Amino acid sequence: MKLENKKIMITGATGGLGSEIAIKLASYGSELILVGRNESELNSVAEQIHLHDGKARIIIADLLDSKVLNTLGQKVFNEVGHIDVLINAAGLMSFRSFVEEDAEMAERIMRLNSIVPMLLTRQLLPAMIKRGSGKIVNVGSTFGSIAFACFASYSASKFALRGFSEALRREVKGTGVSVNYIAPRAIKTPFNTEAVYKMAKVVGMNIDEPQWVAEQIVKSIKKDAKDVYLGFPEKLFVRINSILPRLVDKALAKQNNQMAEFAKQE
Numbered sequence: 260m261k262l263e264n265k266k267i268m269i270t271g272a273t274g275g276l277g278s279e280i281a282i283k284l285a286s287y288g289s290e291l292i293l294v295g296r297n298e299s300e301l302n303s304v305a306e307q308i309h310l311h312d313g314k315a316r317i318i319i320a321d322l323l324d325s326k327v328l329n330t331l332g333q334k335v336f337n338e339v340g341h342i343d344v345l346i347n348a349a350g351l352m353s354f355r356s357f358v359e360e361d362a363e364m365a366e367r368i369m370r371l372n373s374i375v376p377m378l379l380t381r382q383l384l385p386a387m388i389k390r391g392s393g394k395i396v397n398v399g400s401t402f403g404s405i406a407f408a409c410f411a412s413y414s415a416s417k418f419a420l421r422g423f424s425e426a427l428r429r430e431v432k433g434t435g436v437s438v439n440y441i442a443p444r445a446i447k448t449p450f451n452t453e454a455v456y457k458m459a460k461v462v463g464m465n466i467d468e469p470q471w472v473a474e475q476i477v478k479s480i481k482k483d484a485k486d487v488y489l490g491f492p493e494k495l496f497v498r499i500n501s502i503l504p505r506l507v508d509k510a511l512a513k514q515n516n517q518m519a520e521f522a523k524q525e
């Protein structure tokens with residue numbers, strides 16, 4: 260897809276990754292519609308884009324507020340006209356054993372990471388199909404293919420997002436709309452707590468810089484990629500886990516106990 264003059268709506272635009280994706284896309288001449296809850300942080304991302312002569316506007320929205328979510332598509336159409344690309348990058352995570360998980364948090368994670376992208380897509384998709392062009396980009400995770408102990412809610416939410424992306428891609432084939440599911444491994448952003456960073460160091464988890472991940476996401480949009488898994492050996496483990504999950508159970512056994520120890524610090 261050519262990015263010049265494309266109207267790209269991105270949720271999680273104030274996040275460590277979302278802001279980098281937005282800034283990068285703007286440098287290719289796309290017009291960014293930045294969605295988030297925090298007005299001053301949204302303005303600060305928009306200002307960075309404007310400083311480099313890019314185009315950006317902000318939309319303040321708490322995506323966990325059903326009333327706000329259900330009217331967001333119409334609000335965007337009224338203010339922007341149409342959307343060429345929707346990037347679902349807003350996300351939430353918790354790191355704790357599932358018996359310790361707060362029930363409300365589990366619901367918020369499932370809602371923001373999987374149901375919100377589905378419902379937003381549902382609002383924007385008919386117009387994309389009508390125009391015969393459009394793209395849905397879902398930011399997943401390695402945890403959407405390999406489920407990890409002490410990340411049960413998060414893993415479940417990203418598995419759901421991956422399943423949705425696959426089904427939708429098959430469904431819209433031939434309409435001019437495409438679906439891109441991109442799964443980064445860990446990224447150095449405020450998303451991860453101190454306990455996660457400590458655990459990552461001990462178990463040897465690879466952590467990427469958000470600028471690099473944003474660059475890969477923009478490349479995958481330009482290339483019209485379908486599923487993209489970032490980082491080696493993670494992309495290999497994703498394949499092994501899908502074919503030989505019992506092997507991965509064994510490989511992760513020691514790590515599970517280490518993770519549980521750090522999760523207690525949350």
Ligand SMILES: NC(=O)c1ccc[n+]([C@@H]2O[C@H](COP(=O)([O-])OP(=O)(O)OC[C@H]3O[C@@H](n4cnc5c(N)ncnc54)[C@H](OP(=O)(O)O)[C@@H]3O)[C@@H](O)[C@H]2O)c1
Nearest residue numbers: 271273274275276277296321322348349350445446448450
């Ligand atoms: N960081 C990682 O290690 C990692 C690895 C793999 C995949 N990912 C995925 O990458 C995506 C971006 O993560 P990140 O690292 O950029 O996280 P982040 O820095 O914590 O940013 C999270 C973003 O989600 C938004 N958000 C949270 N709750 C919201 C709500 N109720 N309504 C609207 N927006 C809300 C936040 O906006 P506010 O300003 O409103 O808080 C923020 O922009 C997520 O989908 C995550 O699952 C991250």
